[in-house]
Amino acid sequence: MWKLLQIELYKIFRRPRTYISFAAITALIGIIQLGLKMDGQAYVDFLMSSLKDNFEFDGQILNAYLVCYIILQLLLIHVPLLIALIAADMISGEANMGTLRLLLTKPVSKTQFILAKFLAASVYTFMLLVWIAVFALALSIWLFGTDDLLIQKTTYVVQIAENDVFWRYIGAFGYALLAMLTVTALGFFLSLFADNSIGPIVSTMSIIIIFTILSTMTIPLFQKIQPYLFTTHMVNWKEFFDEKVDAQNVVIPGSIQNPEKLLNSAMVLVLHIIGLVTASVIIFKRKDVLS
Secondary structure, eight states, X not given: OHHHHXXXXXXXXXXXXXXXHHHHHHHHHHHHHHHHHHHHHHHHHHHTTTTTTTOOOOSOSSSHHHHHHHHHHHHTTTHHHHHHHHHTTTTHHHHHHTOHHHHTTSSSOHHHHHHHHHHHHHHHHHHHHHHHHIIIIIHHHHXXXXXXXXXXXXXXXXXXXXXXXXXXXXXXXXXXXXXXXXXHHXXXXXXXXXXXXXXXXHHHHHHHHHHHHHHHOOOHHHHHHGGGOHHHHHTGGGGGGOOOBOTTSOBXXXXXXXXXXXXXXXXXXXXXXXXXXXXXXXXXXXXXXXX
């Protein structure tokens, strides 16, 4: 299995297009950071304009933690496309090149083969998230420094102490990895049904777009199915940045407002991953490979 994984990782990272994702992430984060560095105060003034009449702010509002939060809000919407470019090509790409049948002549089972392929795609997804973490958080800390994180929610404002923020980002990136692995599993599953990569990539993004629309609509019929859609839970990394308050309305340090919601969403994503990977193994074992 380890040898198979090494081979699949080599295949992924020897393709020039693999590095398009990393280059795109770097460029997007750099553009956002440059814009905020040059004119970020105007952006913060706009965000906090409705609060300045009632609150007096002391400290550096535009700091690395706020910049990283803004980047994650903007970026994690588009990362699934970059993941689909690789995950949806894992099987269909081999079929398109006519090498899938040849690979299965090796002394490995179909289950080992398919799991090695998925693990390789998962490693790529993990490395992409690490890349985002390094540039969005570590580089922002160097550029902007740190201070308390101030986030404006729909009906209230959350202020998280500087020494209580970093672990929340670790949790948020870990949760984002679960969400992105769900996309990896979906793209990988769809790649079983095509002999070229275009179909699975387009199908993966189409499903994500449709499910996202269904997840956000307040129509009663759709609300009944929303808890079962993985897109409903993909954005819940934000739950790490909401704190509990006690009876005196004082923030409880190190707390999360709704840990049950976070855990439930994580379980839904895990079940989707397990279900899609299991289905991929079963279907591939029964598949007649002719290409």
